[in-house]
Amino acid sequence: MEKLIIEPTANSPRIVLDPEGRNFEFSGESRPENVRKFYLPVLEWLEAYTAAQQELNDDERTFGLQCQFNFEYFNSTSAKYILDIFKSLNAINALGIGLDIKWLYEEDDEDMLEVGQEMSRMSKLSFEYIIS
Amino acid sequence: MLFFSYFDFLMANLEVIIDFKGSISFEIMENLLNQLKRAKQFNALRKPLKKRVYGTVVESIDNIFKYAAPVEEKFNELQRPPMLMVEEQDGKFTVSAGNLVLNDQIDGLRFKLNRVNKMDDEALKRLYEEVINKETSDEDRGAGLGLITMALRTDEEIRYHFVPAGPGLTYFTMHISIKE
Numbered sequence: 242m243e244k245l246i247i248e249p250t251a252n253s254p255r256i257v258l259d260p261e262g263r264n265f266e267f268s269g270e271s272r273p274e275n276v277r278k279f280y281l282p283v284l285e286w287l288e289a290y291t292a293a294q295q296e297l298n299d300d301e302r303t304f305g306l307q308c309q310f311n312f313e314y315f316n317s318t319s320a321k322y323i324l325d326i327f328k329s330l331n332a333i334n335a336l337g338i339g340l341d342i343k344w345l346y347e348e349d350d351e352d353m354l355e356v357g358q359e360m361s362r363m364s365k366l367s368f369e370y371i372i373s
Numbered sequence: 374m375l376f377f378s379y380f381d382f383l384m385a386n387l388e389v390i391i392d393f394k395g396s397i398s399f400e401i402m403e404n405l406l407n408q409l410k411r412a413k414q415f416n417a418l419r420k421p422l423k424k425r426v427y428g429t430v431v432e433s434i435d436n437i438f439k440y441a442a443p444v445e446e447k448f449n450e451l452q453r454p455p456m457l458m459v460e461e462q463d464g465k466f467t468v469s470a471g472n473l474v475l476n477d478q479i480d481g482l483r484f485k486l487n488r489v490n491k492m493d494d495e496a497l498k499r500l501y502e503e504v505i506n507k508e509t510s511d512e513d514r515g516a517g518l519g520l521i522t523m524a525l526r527t528d529e530e531i532r533y534h535f536v537p538a539g540p541g542l543t544y545f546t547m548h549i550s551i552k553e
Contacts, residue, residue, distance in 0.1 A: 251403065252403070272431050272435075274399045314424055314427065314428060314431075316428070316431050316432060316435060316519075317432060317435075317518040317519045317521075317522040318435065318518070318519070320505060320518065320522075321505055321518065324505055324506075347420055347421075349419060349420060349421055350420060350421045350424065351421060352421055352424060352425065352526075353421075353424070359498070359501075359502070363502060363505070363506070
């Protein structure tokens, strides 16, 4: 599947979904003018990727995806879509594709750490928390 | 005289960082956020507090986008345009936002505000989880996630006022003091 790369702007994050490089990455600030319009292609890509992986036999699937979330800030509307991304990742994880999810936060940014812990709990995925 | 000296006392050290009145577009929002980022009082804050102030300004403006009554620009100018204020006093930041709403929005807004004002952080987090997991549609102009997020960033109640502002319209303001 073709990789998806979205370059960052002042109000939207950089997104890389590169299955060949086994790398998923989200970084920067997220408060785009139209949050739904911004995240819909990402969710559709993840859905298509899950469907494509489902078609494969266990031994043909990708294994070991590095997923890095390094948000500087996201607004409450983006939070809804970021949780949807984690729910999609949960579906991918359920196929036996090992996901290594890293949630980065700045040293004293307890709010960002806490929101990561909430996202992990709500999506039933394990995160590794790393000080950026 | 006593009143004035008490007033002077209250206003001591009060610094206005943003004082904006007018129609708010996405572009104006960018300018206001840049203005905030340049303010020395803002830059003196530790990083997490900075993010709380920044986030509260973003959510306040998003609320104006979501709830502002769809009135004609001219009417908006004549009546009371949306407003956004960021003030700092002795290191404590307060974000205020105001806009016209339709009278039939008042009950819904009051319900959401009273609901979050009554909750402690644990209850707010439970409500956050309930709301974030609800499917939203295009027509949904905000399930209240913004208000919950703002309530989590203050250790005081969100103060709000409704003032009649012409036929069918009310001017709604809210003030959020950011917790340290």
